[in-house]
Amino acid sequence: MEPHLIITDIDGTLAVDHQHVSPDTVTALNLAMDAGHPFFVATGRMYALAKIIAEQVSDRAGVIGANGAVYDFSGQRVHHLLGKEALTQTNNVTSRHGLSAFYFSDDTVYYTQTPPTFVEAALRVFQPDGLTVGVKQVGTLENLLKRADRITNGIVISPRDAEGLRRTQEELAAMDLMHVSASNHDNMELIPRGIDKSTAVRELQAKTGIPASRTIVFGDGMNDIGMMQEAGVSVAMGNAVPAVKKIAAYTTDDNEHDGIAKFLADYLKTE
Structure with missing residues (x-):
């Protein structure tokens, strides 16, 4: 069989509980x-x-991190x-709406103002045991911009203010400075303009010589749709949101019941 490029989302797809495969x-x-x-x-x-998973x-295993802004x-x-x-x-926009934004380099989280404890707790769900990630409060926008040469992406987490999150997303999207x-x-994920998981997939297809027809992508969330559309073999997890299932060529079992393993066992045996 000719080689296939296999790409999986992590949370809700590869990982069972955000931390384990x-x-x-x-x-x-x-x-x-x-x-x-x-x-x-x-x-x-x-x-x-991403690397520790x-x-x-x-x-x-290779890594596409930061929603496609960094990859191996x-x-x-x-x-x-x-x-x-x-x-x-x-x-500026998140401060105006009273929301907390976090910005990421490869190994450090930066933020300007101390977030509410429930926001910080939501962010730490994704940190596996045994891995210490740098967390730095830079205090001012000026100090944040000093790290601009290493910040690949960001996230705004707002579990208690859906309306503020919606308005923030609309305002930032209208500025067309980044992919939202x-x-x-x-949450709202902040990605460099013109970049998402799909751009990394296309770049890897070109570099490996493996075409879309032999690319298998697994996903469950809205930010997986772009990369799934670059795959000839797009696979929605059983727990995927309806929009993902709608565009996927296949649906497999959910992430808690080895949906990836079951699909690969059938597809790579019969393809």
């Missing part, structure tokens, strides 16, 4: 890599948090940055 899914992905199929995780998480599968290829790490103007306007997406109803 099941043994059966690990086995299935390693069998696929043994057969010559490259494998990448693709996530909105910062690179360090990828390594649960194998040290051969042939031992190199490719970066796209949010930029100073996007950081400035995000800081979401992985859940209570």
Whole structure:
């Protein structure tokens, strides 16, 4: 069989509880890599948090992090940055609406003002045990902009103010300074302009020589739709939102019942 490029979202797709990959899914992905199929995780998480999940599968697994703003290829790490103007306007708009924004480099979280404790708790759900991520309160926009040469993406988390989040998203989207997406109803993901998971998928297809027809993408959330549309074999998890299931070519079992493993066992055997 010719090689297939296999790409999976993490939360709600590869990981069972945001932190662990099941043994059966690990086995299935390693069998696929043994057969010559490259494998990448693709996530909105910062690179360090994505890498630790990828390594649960194998040290051969590649990483697409920060919603496509950073990815691995042939031992190199490719970066796209949010930029100073996007950081400035995000800081201004979120401050005006009383929301908390977090900005990510490969291994550090930056923020300007101390967030509410429930927002900080929501962010830490994604940090696995045993991994210490740098967290730095920079205090001012000026100090934030000093880190612009390393900030790839950001997130606004608002579990208690849906209307403020909606208005913030509308205002930032209208400025057209960045790509604005979401992985859940209570957040807004900030990605460099013209970049999302799909751009990383296209770049990897070009670099590996594996076409869309032999690209398998698994996802469950709205921010997975772009990359799924770049795949000839798009697979919605059983727990995926309706919009993802609507555009997917296939649907498999949910992330808590080894949907990835079950699909690969059938597809790579019969394709």
